[in-house]
Amino acid sequence: MTPDVGVPPKPAPPAPAAAPEATSPAAEPPSRRAAEPPPDGLTRLRAIILGRERDAIRRLEQRMEDPAALAQAVERALTTSVRRDPRPLADALFPVMGPAIRRAISQALAGLLQSVNSALEQSFSLQGLAWRWEALRTGSSYGEVVLRHTLLYRVEQVFLVHRESGLLLAHLTTPTVDAQAPDMVAGMLTAIQDFARDSFQVAQEEMLETMQVGELTVWVEQGSRTLLAAVIRGHAPVELRVELQRTLEGIELEHAPELTRFNGDASVFNRSRPRLEALLLMETRGQAGAGKTPWRTWILLTVALALLLYFGIPAMIRQHRWEQYLTRLRGEPGLVVVHAARENGRYVVRGLRDPLAGDPAAILQQHRLTDEEVQGQWQPYVALLPGFVLRRAERALAPPPTITLSLSGDTLVAAGAAPLAWFSRAGGMAPALSGVGSYVEHRMAPRELPGLAQLVAAVEARRVLFASGSASLDSAAIQEAEALAGEISRLDSAATLLRLQLGVVFAGSADDVGNEDINERLRQLRGEAVRERLLPRLPPTLLSGAATLPPDTTAAPDQAARALRRSVRALVSLPDPAAPEPVP
Amino acid sequence: MSTLQKKICMLGAVGVGKTSLVRRFVESIFSERYQATVGVKIDRKTVTLGATTINLMLWDLQGEAEHQASRLEYLRGSAGYLVVADATRADTLAAAERLAARAEELVPGAPWLLVINKVDLEAEAVIAPAQLAELQHRGWSVQRTSARTGQGVEETFGELARRLLEGHVSLMEEA
Structure with a gap:
């Protein structure tokens, strides 16, 4: 890069004595002359002719030797060059800067990739769940918890401290760390050093190298004039201590003059910040599990x-x-x-x-x-619920269908028609049944039984009417007879269900007009006519025969009543099971 | 605007009110227990003089008592110091003289002030003005303060800072 900057060729090194005397140029020529051998004629001539130029050259040489003066010139040259065209300088620097920048970028990318991998890996693992739980429990963010666990160590703060005065020269922290009053801490760090040394009576050069506070470790390195303290979270490797020493040596070397005459102005130590920043590094946990999918x-x-x-x-x-x-x-x-x-x-x-x-x-x-x-x-066990009492009674008493059992309070009521034997048995057993306090029976004639009474009435209400002096069925009579047959069938069905024997006779009657013998004959003929007519329609066992009704001796009040008397009606018989069996 | 740091030590017998001077007028993060354990507590007093901010790092040394000497090795590296005495106790002035002599050995030439504290308790004052005048005659700078009322405290720190800055400037000129 030298050709671009245009630094003049380096002059021959001056005499060793020249440099220390540089601070007092006025005093220099006589002393120099004193050191030289006595001048001959030529030399004196040279001094006379070239003396001024020689002094000018000497002054130029001195300026070339003075880094401060050179720095000014170089700075000016660089500024001018960049202002005119920045490309030549950029091209010159590129071979040096390029690889460094590439390296820095690739490192940053690798770190990013690693943290993304790690985050992805952990987010589905049991470990991840545990960390999420920890984050929830401690109220910190999931990211913080992950960082806390995946970090092997992190240097959170670096203190550069003037040893003698305990004054802070430089202090750096990682962005997330909140450091309080580092200048006071720096003072105490040195005070504690003295305290530890005096308390345990060790040699002056011995020192407190490590302090452990919870998760934090403070490592202190001591140089000849400074202390370097690093506050570390986690477990740092020994290499870090070596790195601390190396940094401290570098800083003491670079700042030797400033450290010698340090009088409280720490701004000059800003130059060493890049070195210290390099210490604020992070080391993540080993990636043994890297790339492993959470299968x-x-x-x-x-x-x-x-x-x-x-x-x-x-x-x-x-x-x-x-x-x-x-x-x-x-x-x-x-x-x-x-x-x-x-x-x-x-x-x-x-x-x-x-x-x-x-x-x-x-x-x-x-x-x-x-x-x-x-x-x-x-x-x-025996349940005394009414339904159960009733069902037990039905089971024990086995009533015929003509009997209805019911429970009123604890009174068992048997209502209906049944053989006497049943009534006597029920009367004996019922009070002994669980849940039955007393027993009552309502005996009824079969035709009074609910359901039958209506059917009986319907049958007995029918009248098959005849014309005066006739015993033959006209069409209206046939229709009425058929209807009567229907009623009888219904009644028969009901009786059969109740296991009762139904009997029907067709009883003829006649009006009060005419000869009584003829009327008697008509009564008979009419009854048989209806019976004959309905015989095919009804079970023969029902129809025990035709009967005649005794003549109605009262005078019919009118024609309608008289017409009604010229008729046949069905008479129903339903034997009572309670009645004694008729002796054949 | 430049910022300087200076290490200052506070010396004095037990109970002269060094800690009280510090407690009310400085920034502090450490508890007073530090003095008993480590022998010193460090606080910061910021004083602005013209364009210069001076952070006085105050090393408040454990008080000198009969059975226990102050850890004067802490004086090393100090740019200046304050020697504090109690206006109501004559023995504290004797202790102050003793401490001042030893401090001069350890940090020769460093600016320092003699601070007579508790001047608000005039009725109980035992240190005679003549006594102080005699000390001033010896070249000592004497400041009268009351940590309780705040009298003279800011002035004391200001005066010390001013002397330190003077020394600093002359040092720079020498360099």
Whole structure:
């Protein structure tokens, strides 16, 4: 680069004595002359002719030797060169700066890549989850926690301290660190040095090299005039101490004059800041796991999920069914759940069960649970619920269909028609039944039984009408007869259900006009005509025969009443089971 | 605007009020326990003189007592010092004289001031003005302060800073 800067060729080195005398040029020529041999004629002539030029050359030489004067000239030359055209200087510097810049950039990129890798790697791992939890717990950001754990060490603060006075020469921190009153700390650092030395009576050159405060370590290196203290978080390697020593040596060398006459102005030490900045480095934890994908974590999670699905969901369904089953059992009359729990891997329900209550096993099946899953232990008992009392009574008394049992308070009521034997048996047994306090019976004729009475009335209300003096069925009569047959069929069905024997006779009647013999004959003929007509429609066992009704001797009040008397009606017989069997 | 740092020591017998002088007028991060343990507590007093800011790093040395000498090795590297005595206790002035003599040996030529503290307790004052006049006659600079009322405190630090700056400038000129 020399050609571009244009520094004149270096002159021959001056006599060794010249440099120290440079500060007092006025005094110089006589002393020099004194040191030289006595001048001959030529020399004297040279001095006379060239004396001024020689002095000028000497002064130039001295300026070339003075770094301060040279620096000014070089600075001016550089400034002018850059102002005119910055390219030549840039080209000249490029071979030096280029690689350095490239190296710095690649290092920065590598660091960035590493931290991104590390962040990605950790974000899905168990470690990452643990750190997230720690961040949550301590209220710091996730980034801080990651940094705290992945950092092997970090130099957070550097103090350069004047040894003798304890005054701070330079102090640097990493951006995130909040350092308080570094000048006071610097003073105390030296005071503590003295304190430790005096307290333990060691040699003057011995020193307190390490201080440990929680996660922080303070390493102190001592030079001849300065102390270099580094505040380190984490575990720094020994190389760092070597680096501290090297830095301190470099600074003491560079600043030797300033340190000798240091009198409180620390601004000159700004020059050493780059050296100190280099110490504020970070070292991340070894990358043994670098590039490793978190596949293990994924497999672990998948397996855990599968296990959860395989065991968890059926268990949840089972639990749900079990709860439904219990709810149903508790609502079921005649079942009392005393204990329900999960024991030794299966559900167990214990309780009381009335024999008439619903079957817990059947209910279990309805809820799609098996005996394997649920074990039921039921003790029999008698429920005094009205429904159960009634059902027990029905079971014990076996009433015929013509009897209706009901419960009014604790009184069992039997209403209806039944054989005498049944009534006497029921009267004996009923009061002995559990839940029955007393027994009452309402005996009824079969035709009075609710449901039958209406049907009987409907049958007996029908009239098949005939013309005067006729026993043949006209179309209206046929229609009425058919309707009558329908009513009889309905009544018969009901009677059969009640296990009663129905009997029907068709009774003819006649009006009060004309000959009584003829009328008697008409009554007979009319009854048989209807019977003949309906015989195919009805079971023959019903129709015991035709009958005649006795003549109505009263005078018919009008024609309508008279017409009504020219008719046939059905008479119903329903034998009472309570009646003694007729002797054949 | 330039900034200078100067190490200043505060010397004196126990109970003369050095710590009180410091407590009310300086910036501090360390507790007073430091004196008992390490023997010194360091605080900062910033004084501005013209275009120069001077950070006086005050080394408040543990008080001299009968059974315990101040750790005067802390004086090393000091640019100046204050020797404090209590206006109400004659023995503290004797101690101050003794300390001043030893300090002069350790940091010869350094500017220093004799500080007579607790001057607000006039009724109890035992140090006679004649006594002080005699000391001043010997070339001593005497400052009268009260840490309680603040009287003379700023002036004392200002005066010391001024002398330090004078010394500093002359030193620079020499260089």
